[in-house]
Amino acid sequence: MYAEERRRQIASLTAVEGRVNVTELSERFDVTAETIRRDLAVLDRDGVVHRVHGGAVASQSFQTAEFTLDARSRSASTAKSAIARAAVDYLPQPGGSIFLDAGTTINALADLISVQPNAHSWSIVSNSLPIALSLASNGLSEVQLLGGTVRAITQAVVGDTALRTMALMRADVAFIGTNALTLDHGLSTADSQEAAMKSAFVTHAQKVVVLCDSTKLGNDYLVSFASIADLDVVITDSGAPQSFIDQLRDREVEVIVVEDK
Known part of the structure; x- marks a missing residue:
């Protein structure tokens, strides 16, 4: 396992469990305690965790920082591709309708939608400029881009x-x-x-499928737009802590875990 992938899993585990221990992490990832300490130092420097004696604890603040699409596309790219492939199984029957939210993992799914045998039969609505352009350039005719104000950082239509x-x-x-x-x-x-x-996409859909790589589990951003009760399916990667997966399933959410290799 590469250091970046290990640190991603450590960050997710810390966010979900609240606290991690150097010895336990060393055994879990089969590396030395010193390697884990270096990992925690990097994560602490990046503001992902707070180092404490013997391990680290999760950051408790609500996050507000946003990254560009380019930066997001480079983060957990292998996991996002695997998640998008798994999401194909939840596409509707021919003639069905689809909402595509803005986001890099959804963008990866849009690329896969374009090559599906039933692609031209679906009605697709999106608020993402890159997604709408990608689908249209691949010849899909039933694609509606919502009108409104474009947020530069995400290239999403809002308002x-x-x-x-x-x-x-x-x-x-x-x-x-x-x-x-x-x-x-x-x-x-x-x-x-x-x-x-x-929130509007969630409210007006019969089924809600969330594409969420494990780096996002256990974290909070400023504005909540859907509760766990609103979700039908969560697709994540193998970095997701089993305890978090179990709790989602206990709340009757279908959880699909993909191998991000």
Whole structure:
């Protein structure tokens, strides 16, 4: 396992469990205690965890920082591709309708949708400029890009115009991305306008499928846009702590765990 992948899993485990121990992590990842200490030092420097004697504890603050699409696409890229492949199984029957939220993992799914045998039969609605352009450039004709204000950092359409249009729509399946997922705060993101769009997708879909790599589990962003009760399926990667997976399943959420290799 590469150091970056190990640190990603340590960050997720710390966020979910609240506290991690150097000795236990050393045994879990089959590396020396000194290697784990270096990992925790890097994560502490990045503000992901707080180092304490013998281990680390999770950061408790609500996050507000957002990263560019380019930076997001480089983060956990292997896991995101595997998650997108698993999400294909939840596409509706021919002639069905789909909501595609803005996000890099959803973008990976959109690329896969374009090559599906039934691609031209689906009606697709999105608030993502890159996703709409990608689908249209691949020849899909039933693609609707919502109108409104474009957020530069995410290239997502937001605002009252888009929300009014969404109020008239329904879809068989909504594929949703998120900045964070916790049991108490649900799905959350940094921007209130983008949260409102995500919430509209969730509200007006018959089935909600969340594409969420394990780095986002146990974290909280400022604005919650859906509770655990709103979710039907969560697709994540093998870095997700088993305790968190079990708790989601206890709340009747279907959890799919993919191998991010």
